[in-house]
Amino acid sequence: MRAGSFIRGHLSSAIAAVAFALFATGASAQADIFGNQPAGPRPTLNFYGTAGLIDMPSAEVMPDGEFSTTLSYFGGVGRNTLSFQITPRLSGSFRYSVTLDANLAGFVDYYDRSFDLRYQVLRQREGSWLPSVSIGLQDFVGTGIYAGEYIVASRSFGDTLTVTGGVGWGRLGSYNSFASPFSATRPSFVAGSTGGQFSVDQWFRGPAAFFGGVEWQPTDRLGVVVEYSSDAYTTETGQGVFQRESPLNFGVTYQVNRSTRLGAYYMYGSEVGVNLAFSFNPNRPAVPMTHRPVPPPIAIRPDRETSPDLWTTSWVEDPRSRPGLGGRLAEALDGEGLDLIAFNLQPHDAEIRIENTRYTAIAQALGRAARIMAEILPPSVEAFQITLMDDGLAISTLHVRRSDLEALEQQPNAVEALHTLVGLTAATPTREDDLVEGLYPRFDWSLRPYTRASYFDPDNPILMNAGLRLRGSYEFRPGWRLDGSLTYRLAGNLDLMRVSTSSLPAVRTSAGYYERNDGVALERLTFSHATSLGNDFYGRLTVGYLERMYGGVSAELLWHPVANRLALGAEVNYAMQRDYDMGFGFRDYSVVTGHLSAYYQLGDDYLVQVDAGRYLAGDWGATLSIDREFANGWRVGAFMTLTDVSATQFGEGSFDKGIRFSIPISWFTGQPGRRSLGTTIRPITRDGGARLNVPDRLYQRVREGHQDSLDDQWARVWR
Amino acid sequence: MKHILAVLALLTLTACSSGEQGAFGAAFQQIRGSLFNRGADETAQFTATRASLRAAGIERPVLVVRAPDVDISVGLLEYEQTGGVTIWRSLDGNTVSTASGLLRNTRGFGTDLHSLDTAPAESALASGNDAEYSRVFRAVDGEGVLHRARLYCRLTQEGREQVDVLGQGYDSVRFRETCRADGVPNPIFENLYWRGVHGQIWKSRQWAGPDLGYMTLERVTLQQ
Structure with missing residues (x-):
């Protein structure tokens, strides 16, 4: 059975990630050389494994070099995502997803692989009212099932609150769309197509819609998220995968240790969702280098003036x-x-x-x-x-x-x-x-x-x-x-x-x-x-x-x-x-x-x-x-x-x-x-x-x- | 060179007699400290007294180092003096370097203090007056890259005090050094130094980086 094997796949990667995460202890993001933590709320990973709310992206970035794997599931939709903060502003993701009982292109369960890219064009600065702004391409190679683009702004207030609002196209412009600002035509998702071509012709085309949400982190470990989703899940609801009753999603997240975050959600008025994110950073070794045993101090030669005979070349x-x-x-x-x-x-x-x-x-x-x-x-x-x-x-x-x-x-x-x-x-x-x-x-x-x-x-x-x-x-x-x-x-x-x-x-x-x-x-x-x-x-x-x-x-x-x-x-x-x-x-x-x-x-x-x-x-x-x-x-x-x-x-x-x-x-x-x-x-x-x-x-x-x-x-x- | 050989001979002797717990063995057990078995083994804390150190034939100065944040307490033997720097070494080869009693670096204590320059603070302490100066802190991050930060420090004299070092009292003047970095609201550290009448730092509490936290250093001299 396909669903079974996907879940097994999910499980084995989950086990690997858990084993990986066990190495990590304590709770810290990226401290400076004095051991001070960065200011502001900690960005969290969404159902697409990128910095965001629940199912929607935000304009935040993960710490530079952050390498994360996210396992998420709700209402017959499962996603495994590997994300990497390529530069302080650019991030990329690779995703393997399944839609159970989708009955698409001759498959009962529909599997797909997708790539995302996101760039933060503006970063919130201390003392300025301007928010962070990011532009993202989701599933940007081929007419993929998750194809969508977005421009999103996020602003944090103090160390606990982040407010996010954005405009989405493609999948992210499918619910309650207001207009097609750039072009009305957009090729639609073709299940089972060869894919693989950069789909420049569809980026930011077709109807657009607003999305947004609020994330509140009252403590270092706990987070509460509410979002308004602009994804209508047209394909999924059409195939009877799940019922989308509401655009609102609610969630609670918990930071287990410095590399693991868990989330539980009520999604689209009908489904329960879970999200498990593991984050690692080259700069945060699982075990710091101790360099033991310590080498003995450099041996200093005897003084040449007082012991010239030791300096012989004979x-x-x-x-x-x-x-x-x-x-x-x-x-x-x-x-x-x-x-x-x-x-x-x-x-x-x-x-x-x-x-x-x-x-x-x-x-x-x-x-x-x-x-x-x-x-x-x-x-x-x-x-x-x-x-x-x-x-x-x-x-x-x-x-x-x-x-x-x-x-x-x-x-x-x-x-x-x-x-x-x-x-x-x-x-x-x-x-x-x-x-x-x-x-x-x-x-x-x-x-x-x-x-x-x-x-x-x-x-x-x-x-x-x-x-x-x-x-x-x-x-x-x-x-x-x-x-x-x-x-x-x-x-x-x-x-x-x-x-x-x-x-x-x-x-x-x-x-x-x-x-x-x-x-x-x-x-x-x-x-x-x-x-x-x-x-x-x-x-x-x-x-x-x-x-x-x-x-x-x-x-x-x-x-x-x-x-x-x-x-x-x-x-x-x-x-x-x-x-x-x-x-x-x-x-x-x-x-x-x-x-x-x-x-x-x-x-x-x-x-x-x-x-x-x-x-x-x-x-x-x-x-x-x-x-x-x-x-x-x-x-x-x-x-x-x-x-x-x-x-x-x-x-x-x-x-x-x-x-x-x-x-x-x-x-x-x-x-x-x-x-x-x-x-x-x-x-x-x-x-x-x-x-x-x-x-x-x-x-x-x-x-x-x-x-x-x-x-x-x-x-x-x-x- | 001669004293290095003497220390090495002592170290070798301990290694040989570790099974039979002779006088040397007992004394070295007491100063062994617990770099490896942090907190797990209480007997690995520094428990020696002046008498037990003398009984073990130790004549060179000993530096007692305690880092409570990481459960370390260990006695280090003076190993070498080079260019104004004293290297103190534990039996398992870990070292602390000081210059005029100021902590320069640690090696083998976990996420070590890579280096903190000491020259400006040395001359300020030597003058015995309140002073302002800067020091450079260097740290290696988790990726293995060296970073530098300048610290702006103020040294203030806090008055006379009798300080106890392993059962021996010394007349001293206490100094407090507060160092800050640009863009960081709280001080990075506040060090304390107890300076004796001849300028010797008998005891101090010095910051050894974010991971090791504060260390207290006590200088034990054993020669009469």
Whole structure:
């Protein structure tokens, strides 16, 4: 039964969100650095999962970066919404909704996915009578069931009261409309249409109507809301989903903890509604970073005037120095989760090459490494160079003077002062003579649980597999690697995934077939080489079983100067589709695919990426991605791909698009860590605009050690 | 360098004798404090006396730090002096740094005090007169980004007072320092300092950021 499965879907996401919310305690919005709370009432999330009243929007915004998931239900209408405050004024939402017993387009229960955008054009200021004003587009891609636009004003009075009034179009202009101010004609909702086109022709067209309401928050936790809704629910009442007896809605909301808010409502004179909202913010870690154990204070060298003999450089000539100091460095670095790969010791300067396996912040890894050098190296060594490597690929070198470390550690401005004194350069290739003796070949493995999920299947909104993943790697020399990954499914229902028909080669719609084998699956088996080519160029070559569905050959070239916001890349692949059993065999489909890519770091917070080229189905086009990247590693983004495949050929959704997010585990635990948690959500997976998933692409690996990423978390260099 | 080695030797000794509860072990148990078991384990509070510290052979000064908002009370050993800053260190490696008795930073106490500059307040206190000056407060937010804020402070002398530090009385003058920030109606903090006749801050109550709240710092000197 569909309703049952939707509710199950609802339930499992509710359980995940509750588990997520349990981490959070206390009740606070976004305090300033003195711990003071912002003034005014706290904005709350409505039935559409955006800042608002009950079923109507308001002009408020959530705190910058707020990431929320809202589950709401009334009268046969259920909505799951993921919202993100993209900038202080711009927010976006993705929604998966159901209308039970709607009997539309051949479906008993009608499922739909929708995207919203909202921009606050005016913000209420202290001492001014002007309210906040926002403009919003609801379900703005396609003639969706929730399509509507609005202009709304909200004004708060004191810390408890907010009054909202606005004008709506589309769905939000359907009850008691007063006129069609801009244009009388508006295409109507077509159930089951392909959708996916930006419906510019309908925005702010057709009849408009007023809506409004009042929200009162007598205490920090409690809220009371009354609203007048301009949504006539024409489709729903027409199909007998529920009876709309009144435009008035009433509700009570309660803030359970800092991330969870519950609401109970009496809706449209006939229905009881509930709303459950979970809000998280990159700036509000579930557990604050404690940085324990604390590193010992920087070791200060003995005074040169009083102990000149300790400053001798004769240690360099002693053949025992290199192995002795190298061993101590390696051991101490290992204690910090840093692998010593190579080192070079000179009378006055020393270089170490390390791989960071622990710290979320590169600056912290480099800082800890510098402390260890100050602890262990003879006093005559003044210049430290620390080269960051990633799986054998040398990325960048930090140059820091030992006397600066000694002088600055206890200074109040130590963070900023050290930043002006260090230098970062592109790394030179690793010299054979510097390698730690006996380190290569290196073997590494891990056995961990995994989960894989598929969303929005019409019959099963959430499908999931869980099992074990065995990974192994064998590194012959720095940058020459063999990587493998096997999975074993323990439980799950992904085999129920629907395989839809396609007018293109089934390059991704066939994914369901790959989920139907029970035993061991070979996810990846590759031989690869990555290296710095000098002059800010990096190269990679990968051969083998690249991903679950494809094998082949992949070559990549990246240009990325160490302090440059712009990077350019080129990748070309020959990909062969693998057998459904995920063994060693291939199917009868192969393609040459590849892209030219431009990456640009926009301000401190955004990464814009454009990839233009040929996709898996042989279609030509380009992908635009924009990610908001937080200093602590949170990333939330969206992407869209347009190719020469027509909307009809593409099928439902018209073109490939989606959202993605990634949250570092350290945000949950307060402990440093390199792993993160996240997913990519596509409303629908089709064959147009599909890219090959090549493992270990260069850009993310290289930028990690570059200036922007170092600057982002520089505040942790002393921690 | 020599005293660092002495402290390190002491620390190592404790580590070795932790099972047998010798004189060292007992004394270190008393100053161990409770950075990890906040409030849960009452025995982890600072309970040492001057006599028990001396009996343990501790000669360097000890800083007794109590942060009631986060249930911390711990004795820190003087570890190092560098460029006018004294670093005090607990047995588990957490530190507090002070300059002329003024709190500069904490490390390992949870959401730490990143830094509060001390130079203007140091010279104001040294002069012994009422004064006005500014201090810079730095904090790292939940995202890991450093923020700076300037605080506008007023120091006032509040008269002579006998202050007790671990059973020993000192003649002192009490100072109150009130610091405000632009756009914030209430003071950010009000610190208290008890300054001895030779300028030594024997006891103080100092703000350590919004998470740790106020800390009382008491300086215990053990050498005769």
